[in-house]
Amino acid sequence: MVFLSIFIWFPSSVNVSFASSSFSRSLLPEELGLKKQKLSHLHFYFHDIVSGRNSTAVRVAKAKMTDPLNEGPELSSKIVDLARGLYASSSLSEIGLLMVKNYFFTEGKYNGSTLSVLGGNAVFSGVREMPIVGGRRLFRFARGYARARTHSLDLQTGDAVVEYNVYVFHY
Structure with a gap:
């Protein structure tokens, strides 16, 4: 089991002045080129392979490659995305993880x-639900949620295939 300790330092005093008009201003979405907001549904499979020569993740060190996200549950299906990030044990009462992931899309629009x-x-x-907290390019200002369901899990190796349905608002 991996335990993660994070220490955050906060200064004892922070001086912030909001009197200056150059500090902040209100913007209209159109000023940033943002158009009407859309809701998209994305569906893919996350391959978390921790065993063998072609592992995509290791428990505490750098993986040989990023985790592929595929159209189907077979590792041989078309790769549509790559996942980068980390997860750490976050519960004493169940197998629970804190997920910090970025999904990098490599196909289509x-x-x-x-x-x-x-x-x-x-x-x-x-079924697990995790928040979408942002994005980049077409997913700038993204918000929504990802629903994950384990498609397969090998308890001997720790290898897993997880199905994701993602619902995301974006411009």
């Missing part, structure tokens, strides 16, 4: 765009 997920993942729950 979302090519070059990313989505960011930050939240808890109770691994043995049937």
Whole structure:
């Protein structure tokens, strides 16, 4: 089991002045080129392979490659995205992870765009829901949620295939 300790330092005093008009201003979305907001549904499979020569993740060190996100549950299906990030044990009562992931899309109209997920993942729950907290390019200002369901899990190796349905508002 991996334990993660994070120490955050906060200065004892912070001086922030809001009197200056150059510090902030109100903007209209159109000023940033933002058009009507859309809701998209994305569906893919996350391959978390921790065993063998072609592993995509290791427990505490750098992986040989990023985790592929595929159209189907087979590792041989078309790769549509790559995942980068980390997860750490976050529960003493269940197998729960804190997920910090970026999904890098490499196909279709979302090519070059990313989505960011930050939240808890109770691994043995049937369906887990994690928040989408942002993104890049076509997913700038993204917000929504990802629903994850384990498609397959090898308890001997720790290898897993996880199905994701992502619902995201974006411009």
